Amino acid sequence: MQTDALGLPSALAEVDTKDIHETSAMIFLKDRRTESANGHVPRLERLIQACLENPELKINLVPVTILWGRAPDKEESLFRLLMADEWESPSKAKQLFNIGVMGRDTFVRFSEPKDLQVLINEAKAQSPDRITPTITARLQGYLDKQRTSIVGPDLSDKRNVAGAILSSPEVMRAIEKQAAETGKPIAAVKAEAQGYLSEIASNYSHSVVRFFDHFLTWLWTRLYDGVEVRHFERVRALAPDYQIVYVPCHRSHVDYLLLSYVIYKRGLRIPHVAAGENLNIPVLGDLLRSGGGFFMRRSFKGNALYSTVFKEYVHSLMQRQAPIEYFIEGGRSRTGRLLPPKLGMLAMTVNSYLREPAKPVAFIPTYISYERIMEGATYVGELKGKPKESENLLGLLKTARKIERIFGTVHLAFGDPLYLTDFMAKFNVNPTDASDDNVKNTHAMVQNLGVKVMQNINKAAVVNPVSLLALALLSTPNAALDEAQCLEQIRLYQHIAQALPYDADTHVTDMTPRQILDYGVQLKLIERTPHILGDMIRVADKQAPLLSYFRNNILHVFIIASFLAALVQRNGRIHRDRLDGITELLYPFLQSELFLKMALRNIADHVHQVLNLLIEQGVIVDLGQGVVGSPEGNSQAYQKLIVLASPAQQSLERYFMALTLLSKQGSERLTTEQVVNLCYVVGQRVSVLHADDLPDMFDKALFTSFIDTLVRVGYVSIDTDTNLLSFDERIDRIAEFAKFVLQPDVMQVLTHTASLSDDELSLAMASMEKKRKFGRG
Structure with a gap:
């Protein structure tokens, strides 16, 4: 019985003490066979009377909900589903069916014990002339509350x-x-x-x-x-x-x-x-x-x-x-x-x-x-x-x-x-x-x-093995890594997520890097290519765009580490103060895009913690006097830095596409839709430049979100009549930071596109509108 499993006295055992003499320890609140003329339950009445006569008597009532045919961890036939308990009172035929067929398939839940003396005192205070009905209603309320949490409210009518x-x-x-x-x-x-x-x-x-x-x-x-x-x-x-x-x-x-x-x-x-x-x-x-x-x-x-x-x-x-x-x-x-x-x-x-x-x-x-x-x-x-x-x-x-x-x-x-x-x-x-x-x-x-x-x-994110594989492999030009390097990169990601947890709720897979690689091969997401100098791990054919989806699931967990790696890798050496300044400037956009939990006022301390962790791991080098830099260019540590930097680099490229476009075109020249569409075109071009075919670079929703953030933080305003974006010199100052962030080849593409003439802009907009009308854009 359930009482035995929980260490409780048997519900069927006789209760025989100085004050109580009952044939069992069960009370049925709704039992027409035993209820008295006034509608009360005799056994409950006797227990209440015993407590009233002896205030020192201790009786605990345990509300128990029993549902026939509602055992969520067991399987049942489809026919038996039709006879499962709901809110309606079962007919005698259904009761017999429940006992005969579904007796082994019940759901029983015990609630916290209720002190009958406490219930009596509360009933006295509420309605001294109706102690038994008040307690009965209270107990029924406990049962109804438990039933509601299991099968839901009564929606039968x-x-x-x-x-x-x-x-x-x-x-x-x-x-x-x-x-x-x-x-x-x-x-x-x-x-x-x-x-x-x-x-x-x-x-x-x-x-x-x-x-x-x-x-x-x-x-x-x-x-x-x-x-x-x-x-x-x-x-x-x-x-x-x-x-x-x-x-x-x-x-x-x-x-x-x-x-x-x-x-x-x-x-x-x-x-x-x-x-x-x-x-x-x-x-x-x-x-x-x-x-x-x-x-x-x-x-x-x-x-x-x-x-x-x-x-x-x-x-x-x-x-x-x-x-x-x-x-x-x-x-x-x-x-x-x-x-x-x-x-x-x-x-x-x-x-x-x-x-x-x-x-x-x-x-x-x-x-x-x-x-x-x-x-x-x-x-x-x-x-x-x-x-x-x-x-x-x-x-x-x-x-x-x-x-x-x-x-x-x-x-x-x-x-x-x-x-x-x-x-x-x-x-x-x-x-x-x-x-x-x-x-x-x-x-x-x-x-x-x-x-x-x-x-x-x-x-509450789960850093699963597929996401880690995607994070490592999609950060390389050809979505491929030497197997030993791939293992080290995964190990680095796991260490970052465990040493500085994004949150106490965030879970990181407990698979080893080797198990993660084997799992990716099993799922046919990656392939192992044998080579005399060491096996290569590469993304399986046509899987790169799909894997980017899973990388993005956990990007927020690693974005600060990736962001710092991108700044250090791009500049070779950079002062901590400049890192702090660029982070403070760009963090609101990262926070908005990835729904980061850290408030801007706390980001500086977190940046220092992440930076010190990367220095400890040898991915970034402390050059002294407040300056940090990249490891030696041909070292394994430098390769780790490049891979770690890639995810944030792609986000930053999107930001500076929009910022450079706004800066070059000037205030009150473009609408949000025009900026988003032009960034979409540039993003496709940059994606081809990277030869990675990743969809992030031409996701219109991300560009729209970025413009919305510019408006929210006060860098840009929208004219209510013309919908044109207006801004001051702050956009130009932010756009100037592109040289600290973007690679030269990407800068060249952005600068060229951002400097389009009015005629070229009109032609581009007309071309995109034509594609949209014909369902291709």
Whole structure:
């Protein structure tokens, strides 16, 4: 029995003491066979009476939740899924079925013991004439709370939920407003709202969830070597008392199913997941909807009624305390970097709580990484300008079925939770204050919360073997290294990540460098080429653009070390003060691009720590008098420096593409779109120059993010009438630092492109617009 496993007295044993004489230690709160005429449970009444007569008597009541057919770590037949426990009281036939067929497949959870004397004292204070009913209700509340955390809130009556949403004051006002504006009858507009709700709402079914359990167990076993999960205990501890909002990064369509699967297998209620309308297709859409998915359009613009219905649906989920999940990036990252957060769903969550607080809200940033990704080739094509393909999950699984290569291990880590009440206190947000100042504070809070979510996702990063291989090999001109050098480079990366951990949550693979190489060969990502002077390790054919995705997953962990290596390698020798100055100038852009957790005010100390570590490893040399430099040019240490410098070099090249272009063209000459498009063209050229075909150099999202950061930090402003970018001489001063950062060949390309005449600019813009119209740009 479960009591034996936990070291508790048997629930079936007789209880016989001076004050208590009971045939067993079990109390059923809902048992029509034994309850008294007043609806009370006789055994509980007797125990309460014994405690009232003897205040020294110590009795602990242990709430126990038993769910038939809800054992998340066991497999079941599809037929038995239909008989699993939900909220409805089972019929006698179902009870017999549960005992006879599912008796070995139950889920039992013991809560913390409750001191009956304490419960009695609390009941006396609350309602002295109703001690037994008060305690019974309290105990039932404990059980309901535990059941809610396992199977979720009672959502069995979907019609009541829909009716409550459509009759809410907010939706009714939106219906009346649209009817007045369009001249349609109220009934017609309400029917339209009903249609929107049907399009949006989930239709949760425990049976379908259990079906997914079987199917996904089979699928993961077929596709992956395993799913490694970290820090789930955080979620388990918070689930009973907090409104849980999962905010994962978005790498693949597989994310939708993976996170829910992991949560379910660990015994918690799967979240309601916000999914894009592109997945709301026949059969698949119904399955996802039954698994807790709800659907949203990409844009609410121009449809106030739809927007109101959707917000009210989210509010209903919050009020029913259903866990929620949404991908804060909005869409899947095509580069492996985190995308800037889309704040719409975050704002809806916050506003729902401010409007009508229920449980306190805990956001769970969640890091997901793969070692192979199904959509990889599609992502690379889109970055190179191919039209975005209309993808869906069925197409993805069909593709996966055709791929014979293994996909390695999936890594999922639950980051440090963020508590909404903490942010409300920090930004002085008052739920009852409708003033303009409070609205501004709320807006600022949501923006800050979005950034913190991204930073905490990155803090939970997993430095997996594929990412380390990509980081080492893609930093060489031909994506190849001598095997001994490759092993040393991987060892250096592991030492950096372990000696100066990015964060306590960051995990570094415990594979040895040799095991990492063998693993890469096994995954067919790299090849070993025998040679008389020593084997060479190279990236397998056509894998370099795909591997850049996995390198970018962990770039933030090594970016400061890479940045310092790039500055030292480019200059040969450089004073520490100049390193500090350049770092302080450029760190805001690195921080914005990679969602680095370190504040600018603390970066100088961190730079000194990293620099000293690199000196200790022999990658950088301390020349004395505050000057550091490169090792000897033909040394192994210098080769390590070059490889270490490469990732940051590519980021810096992108920055100075935009800065040099702005500086040469002048203020109020270009719009953001024009700068991004020109940088895209230059990036393609630089990528050819490097002969690496890596998509990072022509990712428009990265250039757009850089311009946004220039605006945010005050270097650039945008004219509201013309959309032209205006700036002062500070841009010129920053652009001058390019000579300390970029290689001469790259500088030449940038200088030439940045100095285009007006006619050449117009021609380039016209050419790009033509390509865009024909779906090639």
